[in-house]
Amino acid sequence: DGHAGEGAAPFFLHFDARELDQAPVGYMLEDRYLYRAFLDAMEASDKITLLHETQVTGQQVVPGGVEVSLSTGKTLTAKLLIGADGRRSGVAERAGITREGWGYGQTALVAAVEHEKPHNGIAQQFFMPTGPLAILPLKGNRSSIVWSETEENAKTISALNDEDFLAVLRPRFGDFLGEIKLAGPRFSYPLNLTLAKAYVAPRVALVGDAAHGVHPIAGQGLNLGLRDVAALAEIVVEAMRRGEDIGAEDVLERYQGWRRFDSTSLALGMDTVNKLFSNDNPLLKAGRDLGMGLVQAIPGLRRGFMQQAAGLSGPLPRLLQGRAL
Template sequence: MTVNDSSAFDVLIAGGGCVGATLACALGEVGFRVGLIEARPPATDWPAGSVDLRVYAVTVASQRIFENLDAWPGMLARGVSPYEAMEVWDAASGGRIRFDAAEIGEPVLGHIIEQRVMVAALMERLEALPGVQRLCPAEVTDFETAGDAVRVRLGDGRQLGAKLLVAADGKGSRVRERAAIPVQRYDYRQQAVVCVVSTERPNPATAWQRFLAEGPLAFLPLADGRSSIVWSTTPEQAEELCALDEAAFRARLGEAFDYRLGAITAVGERARFPLARQHAERYVEPRLALVGDAAHVIHPLAGQGVNLGLLDAAALAEVLAGTRERGRDIGGLSALRKYERWRRGDNLAMMLAMDGFKHLFGSELPPLQRLRGLGLGLADRLTPLKTLLVRHAMGLDGDLPALARPHISAAGAGLA
């Protein structure tokens, strides 16, 4: 395959993060000719005991996508951290809800996985797929559509052709900007402070979230008993927390977490990320589709961002395979709109739900505080409602793509 040949690829993917790499696997598995263009070489090894600052809660639906693409064993080999319980409580009202995997007959509620683990396992899997060519490091700088092809320009001057370009290049997507697709953006005026911490008592495979007046504080369990924390708060407090010396930060964090695991005994490097909701007004144009954070960015409070992106990738792969089977153009608008209809509504619903939670739990109005205390207590006692909530958190609700359903190969899912 020569990369300057305009008909060399069926699909070019800009961005080889978790979502772009998953899409490349799903398309490569069923024989599409794919070019995966990634600006930064991914990490392949790292010091034992170190933890990536980008650590994600991965739902059971996402795990199934990885299993069905045969990338899951590579993640298991590099290390994943299962969690069996989830506990959410409200600092102001004391209301609390707890979910246990055992209660619904499941072994786990999900896994905490480092971003670099996911990407390394997906890259390893891609090496076994002859139709996928990785271009890395290489940056997409521009593209233009002409007739039934899209021509993509790279930073080093190379030009590649395909039937479809997919933007998986993250929240600041250059491809989306070049396509002049507007985004609706809402600045939460919050930042997330993240780091890895050790606690007096090891984290017992539980994902914890405490709602504080300034924002939620999450402790995600790591397999060795440590926790990866995401502390969403005001920009001013985030700056202050990152500037504190270690002892003062440990004390503040312990208090904010209500000492649920005892004192904080050690903290790693701290980083902070600004938080904003962002949604592209369109996911598709002729010969172009947006997936993952290029299409939508949501508040990390329920740890759903990458999971929604993985569902986008699985849904788009399914639509493209079906389109090809019917002998239609995979870059045509009617095929792409099917993908957009499938995913845009689900993503919007999740964004609105996250905003609802954020506002409800951010309110200092006493009646609302009482209401959420009552609501959490009630939900904790109502088994059907609890089961509904937990299935939602596990990503098992909604119109799931075939790859997110249990144990099938991509070919068996009707993608071939």
């Protein structure tokens, strides 16, 4: 917690994976590699058909299943339709599932930077009144930054050339990794919270951002989506083994009951953290700094936060435990 150019407040929170006796608390995977790995795995599977340059134009529940119309004129029929199509999910909209949420008045500025000193695999998060700056380790002396700023500030900063952009970043980044320079293009996207009011509808289940779009403050968006997929897979496989209809209402309700509370509570928790830190109120600052200091000083409490961040708390689907279905 602190201000740009002034360094951090004296109270801080430090997570060390060695306290959990587990693997690292998390891993940083660049999207370009993860996306390519997913596509390669799908293309190698004889159970998945990739329909390139094809759009879904409609869907409807039919006796015993759900029918999907494609832009090619083709129609597909199945027992269950899974919406994994993002925050503006067409699957959810066509199923009549509405959303609630709000904007943060913040924009995330994203870039990769090179630095002189090694990061030693440690991620940093610096909370400032205009929004947090996450410094996330990549291979070599490189880190990815996710820098949240007010929409007005972000618009001004985005318009700067690279050298001026770095001049604004440096006092926020600090000098603990030595000199920094950009290591690729810069991106930006608006920050908001969006939650589907239901995760299921007749013959439809939502996963990932189609069900919940969260603030990137704790890097939990992808993790939540993977938990959705693993939970839904487990429920569908068990239903098939029992001879149940995998798209039946009671089967889908098991999925919603498992995932909705977990993902909604985490999303609202991150929303609260962002609002608590994205201000310069002296009373709130004193309270949050004292809170971080207390958590840092109490090992059991600190380990609980670490387990939550690492995705090790709550009822984990078997796939996320490394077990076969």
